[in-house]
Amino acid sequence: MKISFIIFLCLALPSFTTPYNLAGNIYAVRKGLVIFHSNAPLELIRASSNKLRGLLDIEKRTFAFKIPVSSFHGFNSPLQEVHFNENYMESEKYPDISFEGKIIEDYDLTQNGNYEIRAKGVLNVHGVDQERIIKTSLVIKDKQINAKSKFTVLLADHNIKIPKVVEEKLASEIMVEVEADFVPQN
Numbered sequence: 077m078k079i080s081f082i083i084f085l086c087l088a089l090p091s092f093t094t095p096y097n098l099a100g101n102i103y104a105v106r107k108g109l110v111i112f113h114s115n116a117p118l119e120l121i122r123a124s125s126n127k128l129r130g131l132l133d134i135e136k137r138t139f140a141f142k143i144p145v146s147s148f149h150g151f152n153s154p155l156q157e158v159h160f161n162e163n164y165m166e167s168e169k170y171p172d173i174s175f176e177g178k179i180i181e182d183y184d185l186t187q188n189g190n191y192e193i194r195a196k197g198v199l200n201v202h203g204v205d206q207e208r209i210i211k212t213s214l215v216i217k218d219k220q221i222n223a224k225s226k227f228t229v230l231l232a233d234h235n236i237k238i239p240k241v242v243e244e245k246l247a248s249e250i251m252v253e254v255e256a257d258f259v260p261q262n
Contacts (some may be wrong), residue, residue, distance in 0.1 A: 091204060101135040103221055103258035110143055111253045112229075119245040121156065123148040132258055134223070137179035139195065141256075142172050165248075166238055170203045180209070188217050195225075201234040221258040228252065 077120035108128025113122040121240045125148045145167035151157040161167040177197015185191070191214040212225040229250045231238060238246050 092202045097186070099171055102261045103132040103134060104261050105130040105256045106142070106259045108143075108254070108256040110148075112148070113251040113253075114247040114253070116247040118243050119152070121152060121246070123150045123157070123160070125149070128256055130256065130258075131261075134221075137177070137182075137185070138177070139197070140174070140176035144172055145170065164231075164238075165202060170201075172200075174200045175210075185214070185216060185221075190215050194215070199229075201229060202236050204234040206233050218259050223254070223256045223258065225254045226251065 105128055107126070109124060109126050110128050111122065111124040125143055127147035128141060128143045130139060132139045136177055145165045146161055148160065149157065151160060164227065165262050175197055176196075177195060179185075179192070180194040180196050183191050183193065192210050193212050193214055195208045195212050196203045197207070199210075200206075208227070210225055212223050215222045229243045233252065238248065
């Protein structure tokens with residue numbers, strides 16, 4: 077998964093400066109925010125990261141996103157952040173979360189408007205790939221794109237174990253919110 081994202085970037089980056097890409101079909105995340113919530117019976121945990129990176133090809137309707145696991149901050153305590161990185165997400169072994177795939181709908185994303193799309197792709201969390209379809213709202217205005225999405229991630233789907241001692245403090249289903257602003261790469 078990480079290799080295919082790198083290959084995508086390597087193939088896409090040189091084309092940003094070629095005459096064939098003057099139409100601005102490739103968009104990059106200018107600003108992105110990912111927030112997750114764990115709403116367990118005994119504790120609410122919330123953390124966020126503004127380190128989302130990604131590319132969107134509006135002609136081919138393909139995308140690739142990546143975010144460093146260790147970039148999430150805002151936990152209830154510094155120790156909770158350490159446990160998140162070391163015990164649950166193992167961020168040294170699995171440094172990134174990624175999602176890449178294709179937009180299912182056949183909209184003309186070069187036109188201003190509001191679009192409800194489905195992003196179908198492979199979500200990689202904790203080194204485990206899972207095919208997902210994630211509903212996303214796009215607002216396109218004057219060659220800028222804003223994307224918003226909310227979805228859940230089951231820890232068990234990505235082999236993230238919850239010790240019995242904290243199972244009342246950590247939800248098995250995590251709510252994720254993503255917002256990203258894209259600009260054309262000419």
